Amino acid sequence: MNIIHHKTNIDVALFNHIDINLYPLFIAIYEQKNISKAAQILCISQSAASHALQRLRQHLQDDLFVRAGSKMLPTPFAEQIYQPIKSALFSIQNISKQKQKFDPSLIQTLKIAVHDEIEPIIFPQLIRHFQNLKLDIQFLSSKLDRKNVVADLASQQVDFIIDLEQNYGDKVQYQSLVEDHFVVCTQQNKMNSELYFSASHIGVSSRRTGMLLEDIHLNRKQFSRQIFLRCQHYSTALQVLAQYGDAMLTIPKQILQHMKIDKNVQIYEHPIELPSLNMGIYWHKDLQDNSRNEFLRLEIIKIFT
Numbered sequence: 001m002n003i004i005h006h007k008t009n010i011d012v013a014l015f016n017h018i019d020i021n022l023y024p025l026f027i028a029i030y031e032q033k034n035i036s037k038a039a040q041i042l043c044i045s046q047s048a049a050s051h052a053l054q055r056l057r058q059h060l061q062d063d064l065f066v067r068a069g070s071k072m073l074p075t076p077f078a079e080q081i082y083q084p085i086k087s088a089l090f091s092i093q094n095i096s097k098q099k100q101k102f103d104p105s106l107i108q109t110l111k112i113a114v115h116d117e118i119e120p121i122i123f124p125q126l127i128r129h130f131q132n133l134k135l136d137i138q139f140l141s142s143k144l145d146r147k148n149v150v151a152d153l154a155s156q157q158v159d160f161i162i163d164l165e166q167n168y169g170d171k172v173q174y175q176s177l178v179e180d181h182f183v184v185c186t187q188q189n190k191m192n193s194e195l196y197f198s199a200s201h202i203g204v205s206s207r208r209t210g211m212l213l214e215d216i217h218l219n220r221k222q223f224s225r226q227i228f229l230r231c232q233h234y235s236t237a238l239q240v241l242a243q244y245g246d247a248m249l250t251i252p253k254q255i256l257q258h259m260k261i262d263k264n265v266q267i268y269e270h271p272i273e274l275p276s277l278n279m280g281i282y283w284h285k286d287l288q289d290n291s292r293n294e295f296l297r298l299e300i301i302k303i304f305t
Helices: 002-006 013-015 022-032 035-041 047-061 077-097 119-132 145-153 194-200 215-219 235-243 291-304
Strands: 065-068 072-074 109-114 138-143 160-164 172-180 182-186 200-204 226-231 248-251 266-269 277-283
Touching: 022 035, 022 047, 022 077, 035 047, 035 145, 072 077, 119 138, 119 235, 119 291, 145 160, 145 172, 145 277, 160 291, 172 291, 182 235, 200 235, 226 235, 235 248, 277 291
Parallel strands: 109 138, 109 160, 200 226, 200 248
Antiparallel strands: 065 072, 160 277, 172 277, 182 248, 182 266
């Protein structure tokens, strides 16, 4: 490693024996700890990735990665060379970007993972915006899987996540898009805290168990309510609400604006002051300066600002 740090003269002839394309594969395997995911990121077959890794092993005379269950873990030598290789690739990438103007017309797809209750808020505006830009893009919406957000973004299974603000770790970047707040729907002709907490409530969550977000905030204020129905969709909740005159539904106002509401249902501000809901866009930190990702991200942010 002294050669890496201290040699100042470049041996140009040595590059006849170096395939620089092998090094992005090294970085991808190192970060994903999985050769299949690395191949997916680089848009090559797993077989091609395996052959390329073997060539790099022979060139560097080190195994670089050893299999441990389903993971590929770096050898001590791979740990040592990871940062110098990544820095060198960043430098090459930045030099290339200085002379290359990104062409948005080359974008073929936009893949976003989003909760299905949020989808109506996002996609109509998003599609209209990109059509106004005269871009021929295929839009792909998939169900949000919060357990795999980092992996899905890193492997580029999706370009972006759109979700309520939360901590997905230091590998994921966030930008707020929409601020929202809870309102209450009911057939009752007035609203106050006493009526709210004496009523039977409908709760909505895609999770089987766990406290609802509004109940987390209410519990912090030492309030609790009785939920007689927990369902997966607000559209279901609103249909049930139309059948039960005394029931109540707490729902984000932005989502409610895209729902069909029975004529007998009234909408009230929440009787308890609850924190605002921030919904935003998430992307992987390593794609922060990627031209395609940056263009799409900034255009999406424009829609909501």
